[in-house]
Amino acid sequence: MxxxxxxxxxxxxxxILFVFGLKLLxxxxxxxxxxxxxxxxxxxxxxxxxxxxxxxxxxFIAIGLIVGAIIGGSAARLIEMTSMPELVALxxxxxxxxxxxxxxxxxxxxxxxxxxxxxxxxxxxxIGGVTFTGSLIAYGKLSEKxxxxxxxxxxxxxxxxxxxxxxxxSCVMLAISPSPDSIWFWAVLGLSLTLGIMAVIPIGGADMPxxxxxxxxxSGIAACAAGFAINNNILIVAGSLVGASGMILTNIMCKAxxxxxxxxxxxxxxxxxxGKAIEGEVNPISVEDAYYILEAASNVCFVPxxxxxxxxxxxxxxxxxxxxxxxxxxxxYAIHPVxxxxxxxxxxxxxxxxxxxxxxxxxxxxxxxxxxxxVAIVIGANxxxxxxxxxxxxxxxxxxxxxxxxxxxxxxVLKRSMASGFSGVDNPLFFGENTRMLxxxxxxxxxxxxxxxx
Amino acid sequence: xxxxxxxxILVLSVFLGFELISKVPxxxxxxxxxxxxxxxxxxxxxxxxxxxxxxxxxxxxxGTAAVALATINVVGGYLVTxxxxxxxxxxxxxxx
Numbered sequence: 107m108x109x110x111x112x113x114x115x116x117x118x119x120x121x122i123l124f125v126f127g128l129k130l131l132x133x134x135x136x137x138x139x140x141x142x143x144x145x146x147x148x149x150x151x152x153x154x155x156x157x158x159x160x161x162x163x164x165x166f167i168a169i170g171l172i173v174g175a176i177i178g179g180s181a182a183r184l185i186e187m188t189s190m191p192e193l194v195a196l197x198x199x200x201x202x203x204x205x206x207x208x209x210x211x212x213x214x215x216x217x218x219x220x221x222x223x224x225x226x227x228x229x230x231x232x233i234g235g236v237t238f239t240g241s242l243i244a245y246g247k248l249s250e251k252x253x254x255x256x257x258x259x260x261x262x263x264x265x266x267x268x269x270x271x272x273x274x275x276s277c278v279m280l281a282i283s284p285s286p287d288s289i290w291f292w293a294v295l296g297l298s299l300t301l302g303i304m305a306v307i308p309i310g311g312a313d314m315p316x317x318x319x320x321x322x323x324x325s326g327i328a329a330c331a332a333g334f335a336i337n338n339n340i341l342i343v344a345g346s347l348v349g350a351s352g353m354i355l356t357n358i359m360c361k362a363x364x365x366x367x368x369x370x371x372x373x374x375x376x377x378x379x380x381g382k383a384i385e386g387e388v389n390p391i392s393v394e395d396a397y398y399i400l401e402a403a404s405n406v407c408f409v410p411x412x413x414x415x416x417x418x419x420x421x422x423x424x425x426x427x428x429x430x431x432x433x434x435x436x437x438x439y440a441i442h443p444v445x446x447x448x449x450x451x452x453x454x455x456x457x458x459x460x461x462x463x464x465x466x467x468x469x470x471x472x473x474x475x476x477x478x479x480x481v482a483i484v485i486g487a488n489x490x491x492x493x494x495x496x497x498x499x500x501x502x503x504x505x506x507x508x509x510x511x512x513x514x515x516x517x518x519v520l521k522r523s524m525a526s527g528f529s530g531v532d533n534p535l536f537f538g539e540n541t542r543m544l545x546x547x548x549x550x551x552x553x554x555x556x557x558x559x560x
Numbered sequence: 561x562x563x564x565x566x567x568x569i570l571v572l573s574v575f576l577g578f579e580l581i582s583k584v585p586x587x588x589x590x591x592x593x594x595x596x597x598x599x600x601x602x603x604x605x606x607x608x609x610x611x612x613x614x615x616x617x618x619x620x621x622x623g624t625a626a627v628a629l630a631t632i633n634v635v636g637g638y639l640v641t642x643x644x645x646x647x648x649x650x651x652x653x654x655x656x
Contacts, residue, residue: 124599125576125580127595128577128580128581128584128595129580129583131584131588131591131592131595132580132583132584132585133585134585134587134588134645134648134650135650137588137591137645137648138642138645138646138648140595141591141595141638141641141642141645142642144595144598144599144638145598145638145642148598148599148601148602148634148638151602151604151605152604152605152634154605155604155605155606155608155609156608158605158608158609158612160609160612160613161608161609161612161613162612162613162614163612163614163620164612166611166612166620166621166623166624166627167608167611167612167624167627169624169628170607170611170623170624170625170626170627170628170631171627171628171631173628173631174627174628174629174630174631174632174634174635175631175635177628177632177636178631178632178633178634178635178636178637178639179635179636179639181632181636181640182635182636182637182638182639182640182643183639183643185640187644187647190590190594190640190644193594193636193640194590194593194594194597197594197597197598197632197633197636197637198597200629200630200632200633201597201600201601201603201629201630201633203626203629204601204603204604204607204626204629204630204633205603205626207607207610207622207623207625207626207629208603208606208607208610208622208623208626210622211607211610211611211618211619211622211623211626212610212619214615214616214618214619214622222562222563286618318593319593322593322596322597325597325600326596326599326600328600328603329600329602329603330570332603332606333566333606334566334570335606336606336609337562337566338605338606339566339569340602340605341602341603341605341606342566342569342570342573343569343573344599344600344602345600345602345603346570346573346574346577347573347576347577347580347581347596347599348577348596348597348599348600349574349577350573350574350576350577350578350581351577351581351592351593351596352593352596353578354578354581354582355581355589355592355593358586358589441586441587443586448589448590448593449586449589449590449592449593450586450587450588450589450590450591450592450593451590453586453587453588453589453590454590454591454644454647457587457644457647457648457649458647460647460649462649462650462651463587463648463649463650464650464651465651466587468585468586468587
């Protein structure tokens with residue numbers, strides 16, 4: 107009994123540490139300490155959890171801990187920063203699966219399960235299952251092991267509605283008579299896993315920031331449900347912190363695309379009407395001319411997008427930025443909230459390349475002074491700088507807030523070829539009078555400009 | 561009574577979560593997500609009970625798998641978050 111009391115007080119301590127950890131994440135200067143505090147909280151919670159009443163055998167626990175630590179540790183060490191979205195997707199999935207399994211195991215645990223416990227553990231299985239398979243599909247799309255385009259088929263909505271109804275029905279049946287041997291249990295398990303797949307396949311690659319945030323939130327909510335099922339406070343507190351975090355990020359991502367969550371989840375982007383066709387001439391520029399313009403510029407702003415991650419161009423971008431600074435130019439990096447494949451993707455890549463975080467500007471910081479920018483260099487971004495979003499009411503992305511690079515004095519667009527962006531929408535920026543296209547691989551183009559400087 | 565008590569905790573934590581997270585700057589959103597991943601590994605505390613009770617063989621196996629998966633989250637999540645945050649440098653503290 108005494109040990110139980112101590113364990114519960116230890117949970118309070120770890121909850122406090124989680125909260126302070128998240129608080130310190132409010133600034134890049136203190137964030138690392140925050141993560142350390144949070145991990146200390148986790149350590150305390152784990153030790154307290156090990157002392158739980160009734161644990162008789164630590165053998166299997168030890169096996170699980172060792173296996174998990176080896177896999178998690180090596181994944182964290184070996185992952186490339188460009189692959190962070192994939193890793194986070196997988197972590198979301200394993201969190202969901204863990205909650206699913208705890209819910210499942212709890213079904214075996216006690217002989218008589220109250221309705222409240224039954225509902226909680228069914229929710230843990232349901233949300234955990236959706237998170238698990240949904241995250242695997244998200245991983246497949248992000249790593250391009252499967253097509254990143256939206257997968258749609260006829261009668262998809264009808265199929266999904268039927269699936270959802272069958273799932274709800276099975277949940278109710280299982281809640282009435284909870285048993286792991288019941289056919290309804292297998293129905294809930296199978297249908298949840300299927301729902302996870304069906305929910306993510308119709309979502310295209312550019313909408314991945316929303317999906318990852320949402321699955322992040324689900325993994326927390328699943329932990330929360332598991333907490334209700336086994337009557338454990340710390341699971342509820344930590345799970346709801348994660349759930350809230352994912353929800354906020356989801357909301358930020360949706361706002362940054364001017365779309366509702368329902369619109370992202372239920373409509374493939376391809377199906378939207380096409381905006382006005384754009385006609386005009388593009389102005390290509392040579393590396394040499396680009397050098398002359400940059401050399402004379404006093405304010406340069408880089409606008410990176412997913413293409414920078416693909417080309418692994420962050421290090422050369424930083425190198426060029428440094429050369430320009432030594433040349434007396436003011437250098438900044440403007441980052442749109444949905445640039446890349448997950449929230450903050452570009453920031454991490456630029457931080458990896460040693461760009462100080464003071465130079466990383468948010469969209470709302472750069473837009474009011476974009477007219478003072480002599481040269482805006484767009485690297486692998488497209489939809490987030492597309493002026494149609496501001497001007498063309500018939501455009502599918504109309505209303506989405508963008509970085510107004512077209513209002514800078516000069517715009518360089520680094521681009522492989524004249525293909526349109528992920529959404530398939532034409533970009534009038536490329537035809538703008540102050541726009542110069544620097545065709546070719548982003549990394550090679552920038553390296554070429556750098557060699558002009560030396 | 562349990563229901564009321566647990567729901568009370570849930571509601572307060574959600575509000576606290578919203579307050580805290582909305583103050584995290586956009587530049588730290590990726591570390592925030594991987595850090596949240598690590599915290600969601602808290603399921604570990606529940607998984608211990610399933611893996612250690614030994615009153616049903618199947619529950620033990622399921623619990624062990626849950627322990628392994630949650631540990632991946634905890635260990636992997638904290639390590640990779642730390643690795644990322646170590647890269648965020650200020651101009652003053654001077655990368656170079």
